[in-house]
Amino acid sequence: MLRLGYDAKRLFQNPTGLGSYSRELLAALGEAYPAHRYRLYSPRLGGGMETEVFRAGPPFEAVAGPRRGAGLWRRYGLAGQARRDRVALFHGLSHELPAGWGRTGIPGIVTMHDLIDYLHPEWYPWLDRWTYARKRRQALREAAMVLAVSASTRDDLGNALGVAPERMRVIYPPVGRxxxxxxxxxxxxxxxxxxxxxxxxxxxxxxxxxxxxxxxxxxxxxxxxxxxxxxxxxxxxxxxxxxxxxxxxxxxxxxxxxxxxxxxxxxxxxxxxxxxxxxxxxxxxxxxxxxxxxxxxxxxxxxxxxxxxxxxxxxxxxxxxxxxxxx
Missing domain, CATH: 3.40.50.2000 (Glycogen Phosphorylase B;)
Known part of the structure; x- marks a missing residue:
């Protein structure tokens, strides 16, 4: 049995988009490999009926952040939390890995969904662009593997940001049963x-x-x-x-x-x-x-x-x- 860690904020808090991707992926993994334990870290465990299965127990282990400072915990405390929990692998499901992940010694993978803010800055406020770019640079630097949700995204990562092809894999998002x-x-x-x-x-x-x-x-x-x-x-x-x-x-x-x-x-x-x-x-x-x-x-x-x-x-x-x- 392996204990696998996930940044599950989007799973519990986003009703569509990144949330749908996260829920469908984890549901499929839990069904295909029920012997493992999937530790789902999130500032809060919301989502109602759509996330009930992820809060109901094995193979999932839902972990909420502290009552105060949950956002800071996700960004700056989660690396230490995952190390204490002895996860074998960590997956950042939405563009980022916790700060300091490279010092944990735990392999980390990150899913990159797009480079919209980089390629089309006119659609985003400057502060959002700065925040996304900062987190993306750190995740791409420290990830052992980068998952792209399409060949188009893979090519954007390589052409615009210079990510080496051998560090990337294209895995399409799952479509729910x-x-x-x-x-x-x-x-x-x-x-x-x-x-x-x-x-x-x-x-x-x-x-x-x-x-x-x-x-x-x-x-x-x-x-x-x-x-x-x-x-x-x-x-x-x-x-x-x-x-x-x-x-x-x-x-x-x-x-x-x-x-x-x-x-x-x-x-x-x-x-x-x-x-x-x-x-x-x-x-x-x-x-x-x-x-x-x-x-x-x-x-x-x-x-x-x-x-x-x-x-x-x-x-x-x-x-x-x-x-x-x-x-």
């Missing part, structure tokens, strides 16, 4: 026919492209678009643009749909439209295809890896092409 099984019904209150947009409503995710494409379509061919994601200023810009173009009534904003309903949400849609300008992988693309529904996405970064031969691809700046793909 529930997406391959018979889905439940779509969430209540949705129309019988709809397109689906899933993800945060930010400039990078590019919801505005779909709004422009809806305007390009003949009125008789337009279908409602369920927008399953949260947003701030950019979401308001998109809503205003939709009003200006006369398609606002087609946007059905559903920011609070639970993750448990995702298979039914995918399966009930005409298809997923995922117009992102950059993704480290693009897990919703793979999930929707696993549910047997069509996907339209862009030809940028890792998205052709996520969609393979099963998706349609357009430029993120071509609403006419998207409208044609939606026909």
């Amino acid at each position: 529930r997406f391959y099984e018979a889905p439940g019904p779509p969430p209540a209150g949705l129309p019988a026919t709809y397109w689906l947009y899933l993800g945060s409503v930010t400039p990078r995710k590019n919801l505005g492209l779909i709004v422009e494409a809806l305007r390009e379509q003949p009125v008789a061919e337009r279908l409602p678009l369920v927008v399953a994601g949260r947003g701030g200023g950019y979401a308001r810009e998109v809503a205003a643009r939709a009003q200006q173009l006369g398609v606002a009534e087609l946007l059905l904003w559903r920011p609070d749909l639970p993750n448990a309903q995702l298979p039914g949400l995918y399966a009930g849609a005409v298809g997923l439209i995922y117009p992102s300008r950059y993704e480290g992988f693009g897990l919703p693309v793979a999930e929707c295809l696993a549910c047997g529904r069509p996907v339209i996405t862009t030809d940028r970064a890792s998205l052709p890896e996520a969609g393979g031969a099963g998706a349609l691809y357009v430029s993120p700046d071509a609403p006419e092409a998207l409208a044609s793909a939606m026909a």
Whole structure:
């Protein structure tokens, strides 16, 4: 039996994205290798029903930080904690390793999901960029192995940051078994026919492209678009643009749909439209295809890896092409 350590903050605290990656990976490892013990370190053990299995006991050992200073403990105290716990290996699931990890003598691996903040600094405040860069440099310096979630991310790491190819492995994010099984019904209150947009409503995710494409379509061919994601200023810009173009009534904003309903949400849609300008992988693309529904996405970064031969691809700046793909 091995005791394996994990930085599980995202597993317990992020409902989507890095949280989904962490939960699916640990669930698969626990099922495949139940004799080992998976020690999950997190400042707090949240997440409700989605993380209950990780708090229920073997093969998982959930460890919460102190009541005060849990964030500092995760960054500066976790190396010592893991050494005292005698973990055989530590995995930083989201871009970072605890400070001082190189002095523990314990092999550490880190998953790098993307280099968005480095390649597209216009999408991030300067303080976020500085923080991410600092943690990334330390993790890349001290990790025994770097896992990239796509060949695109691996190539970005090599070309932009000079990470040696022999230090990296591409391991795609796992798609949960529930997406391959018979889905439940779509969430209540949705129309019988709809397109689906899933993800945060930010400039990078590019919801505005779909709004422009809806305007390009003949009125008789337009279908409602369920927008399953949260947003701030950019979401308001998109809503205003939709009003200006006369398609606002087609946007059905559903920011609070639970993750448990995702298979039914995918399966009930005409298809997923995922117009992102950059993704480290693009897990919703793979999930929707696993549910047997069509996907339209862009030809940028890792998205052709996520969609393979099963998706349609357009430029993120071509609403006419998207409208044609939606026909």
